[in-house]
Amino acid sequence: MNRPDLGGLFLHFLLLWFIAVGGPSAILPDIHRYVVEVQQLLTSAQFAEIYTLAQVAPGPNVMYVTLMGWYLAGWRGAAATTIPLLIPATTLTLLVSHLNERYPNARLGRSIRRGLPPITIGLMFSGATILARAVNHDWRGYAITLLAVAVVLRKPLNPLWLLAAGALAGIVGLV
Amino acid sequence: MEQKESEKLNVTPLALFFAFSRITLSSFGGALFWTRRELVERRRWVTEREFVELLTIGQLLPGPNVLNLTVMVGYRFAGWTGAAVSVAGYLGWPCLVVIGMGALYQHYGAVPQVQQALAGMSKVAAGLLLATVIKLAMVLPRHWRPWLFGILAFGGVGVMRWPLLWVLSALAPWAVAVAWRERE
Numbered sequence: 503m504n505r506p507d508l509g510g511l512f513l514h515f516l517l518l519w520f521i522a523v524g525g526p527s528a529i530l531p532d533i534h535r536y537v538v539e540v541q542q543l544l545t546s547a548q549f550a551e552i553y554t555l556a557q558v559a560p561g562p563n564v565m566y567v568t569l570m571g572w573y574l575a576g577w578r579g580a581a582a583t584t585i586p587l588l589i590p591a592t593t594l595t596l597l598v599s600h601l602n603e604r605y606p607n608a609r610l611g612r613s614i615r616r617g618l619p620p621i622t623i624g625l626m627f628s629g630a631t632i633l634a635r636a637v638n639h640d641w642r643g644y645a646i647t648l649l650a651v652a653v654v655l656r657k658p659l660n661p662l663w664l665l666a667a668g669a670l671a672g673i674v675g676l677v
Numbered sequence: 678m679e680q681k682e683s684e685k686l687n688v689t690p691l692a693l694f695f696a697f698s699r700i701t702l703s704s705f706g707g708a709l710f711w712t713r714r715e716l717v718e719r720r721r722w723v724t725e726r727e728f729v730e731l732l733t734i735g736q737l738l739p740g741p742n743v744l745n746l747t748v749m750v751g752y753r754f755a756g757w758t759g760a761a762v763s764v765a766g767y768l769g770w771p772c773l774v775v776i777g778m779g780a781l782y783q784h785y786g787a788v789p790q791v792q793q794a795l796a797g798m799s800k801v802a803a804g805l806l807l808a809t810v811i812k813l814a815m816v817l818p819r820h821w822r823p824w825l826f827g828i829l830a831f832g833g834v835g836v837m838r839w840p841l842l843w844v845l846s847a848l849a850p851w852a853v854a855v856a857w858r859e860r861e
Contacts, residue, residue: 521845522739527806531834532841539838551786554799555778561701561771562708564741569775573783580776587740588764595745596752596760599734609857615737617856619813620823621830621848626810628835633803643800650804651811661805662705665798672797673790 504542506574508582511541515567516586520594524622526564526587530629533567534636543574546636553633558665642677688722688754690762696720697747697766704771708743716750723750744768826852 514536518529530553537543544552552573556566564587571583602611638644650664671677696715703711709732717728735745744767751763785791817823826848833844 517842520739521842523737523845523849525736525741527809529841530806531838535838535840550799550803551782551795552779554795554802555782556775557802557805558798559771559775559778560703560705561768561774562704562741562743564744565771565775568772569779572776572779577776580772584768584772587744588768590738590740591744591748591764592760595735595738595740595748598738599731599749602734610853613853613857615733616859617826617852617854618737618849620817620826621845621852623810623814623817624827624830624832625834625841626806626813627827627831630803630807630810631831631835633799633806637796637799637803646797646800647804647807650801651808654805654808655811660705664801664805668797668799668801669794670797672793672795675793677797677800 506541506543506579508575508578511571511574511579512582512586515583516589519587519590522590523618524625526562526567527629528622528625531625531632533570534629534632537570537574544570546632548573550633550636554637554665558662646671646677686722686754688759690755690758692720693751693755693759694762694766696722697751697763698770701767701771712743712746722754822855 515533518532522529534546534549538546538549549570552570553566556569557563559565567583567587568580571579571581573579575582601608605611634644634647638647646668650668653659653664654661700708700711700715713728716722717725723731731746731749732742735742735749738745744764747763747767748760751759751761753759755762782791786795814827817827829848830844833839833848834841
């Protein structure tokens, strides 16, 4: 594995957060592309483990980027991946919420609200398939993934129970 | 907007910090549920309708949607200080927790049971993300056009593995332009 270039990491994450329509799951595929495929800082399996650990922790899902930075280069790495996410939230968010309160029916605003969600969904689906391929090596793995999908779609259950069940299935050697 | 209602409230930066700390530390498996419960039901700082409006803006903007909402709520009640302390409460604790977990993982990650548990959990985590996408896709209009954009985004980013910036630069203006013309 290569050594991380923190400046490059910071700039790439900063760029991504400015185009992260749909939030942290929409940029998951591009973070994977950059960190695993282009820079080769992590293996695909390590990437998936870091993502999973962050899902178990309290707080927003986005913390996987912090953990990834910390894993790559300690506190400085965590800063390089976390600070970028604050920048669009403080600049663009305040600007747009101001404009939106002022012109709630602007045609451009409405077109953006209608036009972008399908793209976000396509991006999140990309992230989900990349993760599913990174963590599954045989049909039993895919069966667990699909079982989790089926349960979530049927029952309003706290996802932590499912993660705990997955951990148990792993320990007893089901997968 | 029922803004008058919330502008009358006197919310201190300290109260904002505690509210967002509490939200984030209870947020196991997604922050949205707890954010609504704290801000709308428990503290009554924003009305149900305001919450949906703030969330919609937060979702459309780049970045984590609940973080964007945090910035807006903090700014509304206590200006820049409010925004800063809300973000500190919301992101500060999880940063520490997640790094603590990372440290544990570096020490115990090689233990076979930990490896197996993590392998099992990561299969579920992939399923959770997939289920979220399916739920979101179900609210798309029953029309071929939005699906076309979704499939193109998946093809470019998920299959071809092209950089997100290229794919979005090509697709986003096109999708917005189509939605613009549809309004007639």
